[in-house]
Amino acid sequence: MRPHVVAQLAVSIDGATTGFEADQARFYAMATLWQEDVTLVGADTILAQDSAVRTAPKPGPRPDGPLLAVVDSRHRVHNLDALRELGYWSDVLALYCDQTPARAPDSTTKELVTGYDRIDLAETLTLLGRQGAKVVRVDSGGTLIGALLDQELIDELALLIHPVVVGHGPYWHDFFTTPLDLSLANAETFHPGLTWLRYCIAGGPLEEGETVGGDG
Ligand SMILES: NC(=O)c1ccc[n+]([C@@H]2O[C@H](COP(=O)([O-])OP(=O)(O)OC[C@H]3O[C@@H](n4cnc5c(N)ncnc54)[C@H](OP(=O)(O)O)[C@@H]3O)[C@@H](O)[C@H]2O)c1
Known part of the structure; x- marks a missing residue:
């Protein structure tokens, strides 16, 4: 649901x-x-906070916090590990599509892939719901x-x-x-x-x- x-x-x-x-x-x-x-955020909102994230305290993930899900079809966001450490969220989830540029082979970021050249927002929400959101x-x-x-x-x-x-x-x-x-x-x-x-x-x-x- x-x-x-x-x-x-x-x-x-x-x-x-x-x-x-x-x-x-x-x-x-x-x-x-x-x-x-789940906190659902667009890539441009994350990019606008890039320098603030760099200098913010990093107490580590908050186990009882929400999941941060970032809409990023074009893989423009590269600070997901830092976002995870901010103390607001329990973890981060990158939302990608089929045509999203390749990720680093050693990337450990969790990802959800929907849509062809842009993420499919409806399917993403349905899948998040299936995962318990x-x-x-x-x-x-x-x-x-x-x-x-x-x-x-x-x-x-x-x-x-x-x-x-x-x-x-x-x-x-x-x-x-x-x-x-x-x-x-x-x-x-x-x-x-x-x-x-x-x-x-x-x-x-x-x-x-x-x-x-x-x-x-
Ligand atoms: N006043 C407030 O409450 C508030 C809150 C947050 C942010 N802000 C400010 O707002 C600015 C950023 O906001 P913004 O509106 O430019 O960007 P945004 O809200 O971050 O939205 C851009 C994101 O939406 C995705 N998107 C757009 N149309 C889509 C579609 N049809 N299907 C799937 N994904 C789609 C884009 O996808 P791609 O992945 O393809 O690029 C991108 O990731 C910043 O200056 C920030 O500081 C203000």
Whole structure:
């Protein structure tokens, strides 16, 4: 069975995912709500943290932590061993496809191969579910979440909205072309001006001509 998939993002009022200082402490405190089995992260999110990972303390894997699964069809991520040591995750899993460039022959990183020239997100989630994952939390700047939303693979969306307007993207969603039908599950505010919104996804992106919140 497919796990429950939640996408969590820190965003500005205008929906930007970068270009402002996100409240990381609050973001990761809220992330503990789900006690996810798997943290699903895109390659670009990992690459953006490369220098921080290099200098971060490495206490070693956290046995009761979630599994870090990294979407990396093109094998651009080369610091999985360091990520495993950060003390957040129990282990790392590289998500590759058939056409992923060859890995080092002595690589000991666990991998899951799906899809031909890009990983098959639906199959990946099904296989993670078969391996016992009940909750997957997606930590992404928007690209990976967009692909998952397009394929109706996200059940819940949680936005930590910061009181700033960035004025440019990248945005967590393609607002102008892809409508979404969301159902509010919870709203909270936190000092200093943060808004926390949790939504259920009503049924994936709407078809052309279908009305948000209506029958179409
Ligand atoms: N505000 C926040 O909450 C937040 C959270 C995380 C990150 N960020 C920031 O966001 C930026 C990175 O985010 P991003 O949106 O550029 O990248 P991303 O979320 O890391 O997503 C890129 C990944 O998605 C994969 N992907 C995209 N479409 C796909 C599809 N159809 N099928 C399978 N895989 C697909 C790509 O595959 P390939 O393997 O083929 O490349 C790549 O691995 C960084 O600056 C980071 O700091 C912000």
